[in-house]
Amino acid sequence: MxxxxxxxxxxxxxxxxxxxxxxxxxxxxxxxxxxxxxxxxxxxxxxxxxxxxxxxxxxxxxxxxxxxxxxxxxxxxxxxxxxxxxxxxDAGSLSRTAFNALQLIDKPFPALADVACQGVEGAYSQIAACRLFKIPTITFHPTFEGVFRSVRDGSSTYGVLPIENSTAGSVNAVYDLIAKYRFSIVRSIRLKIDHNLLAKPGVSKADISEVYSHEQAIAQCSEYLERLGVTVHACENTAQAAAFVAESPRRDIAALSSRDCAALYGLTAIDEDVQDSDNNYTRFVVISATPQVFPGATRTSLMLTVSHEPGSLYRVLERIYALDINLVKLESRPIPGRDFEFMFYFDLDCPFGSAALGNLLDGISDVCEMFAYLGSYQELI
CATH class of the missing domain: 1.20.59.10 (Chorismate mutase)
Known part of the structure; x- marks a missing residue:
């Protein structure tokens, strides 16, 4: 033949x-x-x-x-x-509810807004907020949950939070708070992170015995810190670490922080760009208490739980595959009080308003125990 x-x-x-x-x-x-x-x-x-x-x-x-x-x-x-x-x-279907949140084309992402960030002036969250909004009015909170509460109570319209890093991985506390508050994600940005060893003027690297920074920054600079041979202390924020070094009478301590913090707190960069990887990015998300989708949204975030049995997660992935939707991130977090059961977070690359996304939102509930739409948004790079 x-x-x-x-x-x-x-x-x-x-x-x-x-x-x-x-x-x-x-x-x-x-x-x-x-x-x-x-x-x-x-x-x-x-x-x-x-x-x-x-x-x-x-x-x-x-x-x-x-x-x-x-x-x-x-x-x-x-x-x-x-x-x-x-x-x-069903007028109240998840796809119609989501699609009805689309802002009119004459309402682009706001340039001016009241924004909540974790940390103090000079923190990477503040730098991200200033990239996302042209003129943000920023209020700082000592914890991530403080940011969520500020948005919940209406003190701030938006919150800006780190959600994952290319080197150190996901910021688990933020994922847990997203599950708790069920806010919408309305925009995201990938910010290049360059850590610097900051100390008081006149202090040399040989003088340093202790270094202070946020746990994520410490993880991103772990090889450098090991070579430096110092004691490391975790702080709430990299900018707070810089402020602590500036205010301390000691001259044997330094902070891992941004270049902005050097000028802001009167410190000197002893070493620049000390992160272990040059490809060091942190992804920040903008959260809102009310659903909002702005023009240009191509990424969608979902949160769901599945039954604790073989093949349950596969059935969800199968639906995504069948609709030819690109899955760009899958994150799991333990469910409090339920042994070995997890909450799953999905990031999908799929234009908002597309038939595929609508079909997924309305056609996935039967393979999930719980399903929540966290928003569609544009990611800035």
Whole structure:
């Protein structure tokens, strides 16, 4: 049999598969109506196990795994279509609620705003806030939760918080507070972080016996600090560490902080750019107590929990894959009071308002125990 003949046969088979696929997906509408009338859940695990077992037995053993994967994906797409059909007439559906938050095109991201940050003047959060807003009025809080409370109470319209670093990883405390407060993320920025060893004028590196900084900065400069051979102390913030060194009568201490803090607190940079990696970026997010989506939003954040059983997270990932949505981050955090159970955070690269995003928001609840939309936004680089 010639290759051209084989390809023609494959094309004919594929055409038949496509016709049957479309017919199968159209039947999802009828299934959704029947389930809505009887109150039956979209996800029927017993039916799914039975179907996959039949598939596995119906094909030669060497094709069993591939056939099960194919039909598992088919059923996932079918269930998502059922969810969309059920929510189609629901004015309060998650996709409509989210899409209704879109700001009018004549309301770009604000240049002036009341913004809450953790730390003191010169902190990286303050630097990020000044990049995100042209003229922010900033209030500082000693803790991350203080920022959330300020936004919750209306003292600040927005909060700016670090959420992950390219070297030290996620800022777990911020993820936990996002789960607690359920605020919306309305913008993010990736900020290049350059740490500097700051001390009082006239102090040399040989004089330093102790270094103060935030735990993330310490982690980002761990190799440098080990070579330096000093005692390290964690502070609430890199800028607070610089302020502490400036106010202390001691001349054997230094801070890991930004260049801005040197001028701000009258210190000298003994060593510059001491982070272990030159590719050292921290991602900051802007939080809002009310849902807001501004023009240009291409990233979406979700938070969810799944049942504590095999394959539960896979079913969520399967839905994302089936809709051709790019997953750019997946983070897990333990759920307080529930042993070995986790909250999952997803960052998706998908334009806001797209059919794919709407289909995901309305078609994923059946494979989750809890599901929350945290917002869609633009990420600045």
């Amino acid at each position: 010639e290759l051209s003949d084989i390809r023609n046969r494959i094309d004919a088979i594929d055409a038949g598969i496509l016709d049957l696929f479309c017919e199968r997906m159209e039947l999802a509408q009828e299934v959704a109506k029947a389930k809505a009338q009887t109150g039956k859940a979209v996800f029927d695990p017993e039916r799914e196990r039975e179907k996959l077992s039949q598939v596995a037995r119906a094909v030669p053993a060497e094709f069993s795994g591939q056939a099960v994967s194919l039909f598992s994906l088919l059923m996932s797409m079918n269930k998502a279509a059922q969810q969309r059909a059920i929510h189609a007439a």
